[in-house]
Structures are given as structure tokens and as C-alpha cells.
Amino acid sequence: MNKRLSFFVYGIVFLLSLGICASAFADAPAECGEPGSCAVIKPGETIKIGVAGPMTGEYAMYGSDNADSAKIAVSQLEPLEGFAFELLAEDTQGAPESAVAVANKWASDSTFAAVVGHTLSGETAAAIPIYEKARIPLLSPSATGAQLTSDNTVFNRVVFQDADQGYFSALYILDDLKLTKIAILHDGMDYGKGIADIVRDTLQDKGIEPVAYESLTPGEADYSAVLTSIASKGPEIIYYGGYTAELAVLANQLAQVGLAGVPIFSDDGAFGIEFIEKAGSNAEGIYGTSSIPPASPEKDAFDAKYLETYGRVAGSKSSFAWFAYDAANVLAYAIRETAVLGDDGNLYIPREELVKNVRGVSGYKGITGEITCNENGECNASGPTFYIVKDGEWVLPE
16 A cells, blocks of 8 residues: 555544544533543443542541441432442552552543542542542541642532631630640641641630640550650640540550549540540540531431441441441432433533532531531531540530
8 A cells, every 4th residue: 555545544544533433422411522521431330439548557447437338328329310329449548648549540430420538638638639630529528637628629528627626625625624734745647736736726826825735656555755745744634636546545554654634635536436445444534526416317227227237336436427428428419410311321420510519519418417518618517526435435524
């Protein structure tokens, strides 16, 4: 074949291929004209929702609880135009680099729609830029870092944020407990340090200077050195920003450094039965933050299903079980509002519209309350509630 003829044949083939592509997109919504602008689910495929977080490792109770609750939600969803929903669970171990890998994996999947999560604040912050570029919305049940709703349009959450948690925790210590000699300790991570800083700043705004501000290294079995340093300042109470494992070690070592009877006030990251199991009698008198929803027929039904499915009580791993259930259902609701069935039988989900519809959720009746998102993606309906360990249980303070 001579060169001129080969170019002619190539041109014909190229034009035919353009015609085929144009025909393939003829039945798609106008919003799907650009590659990647829509999730495209072909007959026989599923609408994928992801849940990401630590399923193994030190913080597995949070990620696995979110995944377990989201599984219940997705298992109860009716198909959309004949297309079933599917939940994909990915283990990040809470590490930012793993979260980035998961985000890249999902962003490259043309059938992937939205994310329940991520679970922890640090991993979420690392993954957000990838979802922002891919236009994939997130709705987190547990990432409370105050900065997460800044400078992006895809991250939303149904849990309260740390700015509120830290602010009201500081006020509770001052106004309800009437304590002013306050030491602050944190684990140096995005979540723990972030909320501890808010407590410190709130105290300073009220004219109270903390007697100590210290950090520890997560994952260690002995914090007596930092506790000894704090003990020398004579605190009436210690505020700790961090997670369950480290809080249990701290509670177990208070007496040996001369801090017996000095309570620790911690956050929702350390709230749950696991802390009491690890700290035993040393958990008595420890304060914590949570937002367990009030009793309702819907909550009772979820609690019964959770117990039947997993053989444990909802809330025994973390306080985020109900939020994860709501987050998965809200995402499915937004997907139903967005998806379009093409004449070619494919289901199209315009990504930009889905991002706006998740951020625009208003008046959704969830088991955690009425969920309405503001312009920054803050969708929490309840705010923080404070608890104390008494007789081996988390209870409301008297």
C-alpha cells in the first residue's frame, strides 16, 4: 500500500471511530459530554459507594464500625432503575499515604459514585484533593477536623466538627465543672492536636492560661514521663486530644505519678466501651464526648439489625455507627436525585451535579436527626454531648 493510500484508509477509520463514539454518547445526558464528567454504569454493573478507614491496626474500631454500619444501610437499599448499590470497603490503617492510594483507585473507576468517609481526619485531609479533582463527593461519619471543610467543595460530614467540640468542652470544664487549673495533652496527630488547640485557644479567650501544654507519641505503652511533667504543675483536670489506646494508658498510669483522683476529659475519638475495657476501674471519673442519637423507632430498628448482624451492641466499638448508617443513606438519596437512565440502557451520574446535590441535602430525616448541609458541608444535626464513666459505663453527668 502506498503512503497516500495508507493515510486515506487511516483517515476513513478515524472518522468512523469518531462516529461510533458520537453515537455512544448520543444517549448520554448533556452533562456527560466530557470524559470523566459522569459515572457510567452499564447493565449488569453496580452503583459503587466506598467506605474508607482503618479496618486493621490500632484504630480499627473506627473504620470497621463505619464499614459495618454502612453495609447494613447499603443492604437495605432498593435498586435504582434496576441497578443495585454496592459497598466497597478499603482499609487505610488510618495512614494518609494509604488513603491517597485508595482515593486514586476509586477516582479511576468510572462506575464509582461517592464515599462514606474517610474515617480519621488526617487521612481524610490527604485524600480530599484527589476527590476534589475527580469530583467525587464525600460524606464522613467521623472525620471531625475543623479544617476539612476549607478550600474544597466535595467534603461533607454528618458528625459535629472539632471547633464545636473543643469550644464546648472548654466551656463545660469552666462553667459546669468549675475548674481552672487545666493541663492540655495531645497525641500530635491532626485530630488530637487540632481539638486540643481549640480547647487551649478557648480557655485563653476566657482569660485562663493552661498550666501545661504537652504532646505524646502515639502507640507507646508508657506515658509516665509526660504525666510526671504535668503532675508537677498541679492540675485539677487534664484535657486529652487523641484516641482510645493512648487514653487507656494515661488513665492506667495516673496514680503512679501522683495524679490519682485527677480526671481526664477527652474527645469523641476516645469514646466507647473499648476504653472502659482497657482501663478497667481506672476509667472511673473520665469524661468523654459523643453524640449518641436519641431513642426513636428508626434507631431501635437499626440497633436491632446491628445486634442481629454482628452479635454486639451498636456503639460498643465507636459512637459513629449511627452516623455511618445515615451517611450511606444520604449518599444513596443524592445519587437517586442525580442519576439519569440513558436510552442506551446505561445509568449516568453527572459528577458535578452529584457534588452539588450532596452539599445541598436539606431536611433529610436520619436516625441521628434532621440532616441539612450548609454551604461548607457541615451537616450535623445534634452537636456534642458529654459523658462520664460511672460504675463501668458511660453515663450523662448528674
